[in-house]
Amino acid sequence: MLDYFLNQPTNIIPKGLTTSILENEDAFPFHKSLSNYKPTPLYRLTDLANSYGVGSIFIKDESHRLGLNAFKGLGASFAVHKVLGKNPNVTTFCTATDGNHGRALAWAASTKGKNAVVYVPKNTAKERIDSIASEGATVVDTGENYDDTCEIAKISAIKNNWTLVQDCAWEGYEEIPAYVMAGYLTKFEEIEMQWKEFDYPKINLVLFQAGVGSWAASGIWHFVNQHRRDRPKFVIVEPYNAHGILSSFHEGKRVRPECNFDTIMAGLNCGLPSMTAWEIIRNFTDVCIRIKDEYAKEVMRELYHPSNDDPRIISGESGVGGLAGLKYLMTNPQAEPLKQHLGITANTNVLVVSTEGATDKEMFQKIVRKI
Numbered sequence: 569m570l571d572y573f574l575n576q577p578t579n580i581i582p583k584g585l586t587t588s589i590l591e592n593e594d595a596f597p598f599h600k601s602l603s604n605y606k607p608t609p610l611y612r613l614t615d616l617a618n619s620y621g622v623g624s625i626f627i628k629d630e631s632h633r634l635g636l637n638a639f640k641g642l643g644a645s646f647a648v649h650k651v652l653g654k655n656p657n658v659t660t661f662c663t664a665t666d667g668n669h670g671r672a673l674a675w676a677a678s679t680k681g682k683n684a685v686v687y688v689p690k691n692t693a694k695e696r697i698d699s700i701a702s703e704g705a706t707v708v709d710t711g712e713n714y715d716d717t718c719e720i721a722k723i724s725a726i727k728n729n730w731t732l733v734q735d736c737a738w739e740g741y742e743e744i745p746a747y748v749m750a751g752y753l754t755k756f757e758e759i760e761m762q763w764k765e766f767d768y769p770k771i772n773l774v775l776f777q778a779g780v781g782s783w784a785a786s787g788i789w790h791f792v793n794q795h796r797r798d799r800p801k802f803v804i805v806e807p808y809n810a811h812g813i814l815s816s817f818h819e820g821k822r823v824r825p826e827c828n829f830d831t832i833m834a835g836l837n838c839g840l841p842s843m844t845a846w847e848i849i850r851n852f853t854d855v856c857i858r859i860k861d862e863y864a865k866e867v868m869r870e871l872y873h874p875s876n877d878d879p880r881i882i883s884g885e886s887g888v889g890g891l892a893g894l895k896y897l898m899t900n901p902q903a904e905p906l907k908q909h910l911g912i913t914a915n916t917n918v919l920v921v922s923t924e925g926a927t928d929k930e931m932f933q934k935i936v937r938k939i
């Protein structure tokens with residue numbers, strides 16, 4: 569399979585429950601009402617942009633989000649808020665996670681005095697499990713991969729009459745994942761406010777790292793609505809060995825990829841893309857790529873050991889996904905047709921999000937120390 573897909577986007581907004589929720593729900597006031605809410609910083613990395621050969625790189629640092637070290641609290645908290653608004657008697661929330669969403673749900677449930685049961689796939693780092701448990705959740709290691717873990721969570725929720733808050737939609741399960749996506753939009757609204765600090769640059773390219781694709785789809789939704797025809801180009805970045813979205817592009821429909829799911833990018837280690845995210849991604853993405861773990865490691869080191877005046881950013885293996893995708897585009901000779909398709913020049917202004925900090929500190933230290 570080719571490591572990339574050059575898409576010809578239709579630019580059509582899919583009609584349905586998810587896009588109607590994205591259009592009508594405003595999570596921003598809800599997030600602002602949380603006691604530990606603060607916008608996360610947006611930085612410009614001037615030296616890194618010079619070394620990559622692009623005009624500017626802007627990076628939003630989600631390690632500072634709600635004390636959770638990742639962006640996921642935005643989605644889980646809003647979904648829990650919406651569920652409890654309709655049914656305050658829910659006692660237990662449940663989810664499957666590769667780490668960050670589970671911690672976020674456990675935290676969101678505990679702030680409302682509710683229980684959480686969180687299912688994790690095999691090989692989840694002990695620190696990630698401990699972080700979920702530290703928010704008061706019961707953590708169950710299923711010993712299975714991510715997709716099968718989702719299935720187990722789904723069945724357990726039905727059996728026990730728990731409320732499943734998954735960040736991934738499928739046939740018949742769309743509303744709660746849409747609230748999760750609507751929660752993610754707060755981050756993009758913050759970015760629009762933060763442009764002022766940088767004299768309103770025109771952003772030409774946004775790279776999104778993807779697991780099931782819900783986060784990328786919410787970001788795409790934001791930029792399409794905010795900038796319409798003048799929207800930036802979009803790139804989806806997946807791990808080399810977990811490429812549900814790339815496979816779906818190649819097959820022309822949403823599919824479960826055939827791959828070994830061997831990657832250090834745990835948050836992106838998913839199979840079948842979210843049904844509703846895929847519809848948005850398919851219609852607006854310009855390029856989809858898969859990248860080897862080595863790119864993520866190199867970028868983690870570059871952010872941790874910045875040159876000259878760039879700030880130090882602590883970004884985890886999945887956190888660097890978008891920037892690692894940019895590194896691939898700018899340094900891999902095979903990416904030349906992709907750069908042309910995207911119109912990348914030395915003046916291109918790029919936006920990425922570091923979606924997590926060091927969520928597995930032992931792994932993080934091992935990677936960043938190796939200079």
Ligand SMILES: Cc1ncc(COP(=O)(O)O)c(C=O)c1O
Pocket residue numbers: 638640666668669735777778779780781782783784835836838886887923924
């Ligand atoms: C740090 C991080 N970045 C990005 C993602 C991707 O989000 P999605 O699964 O919605 O594509 C995740 C998902 O868990 C994540 O944990």
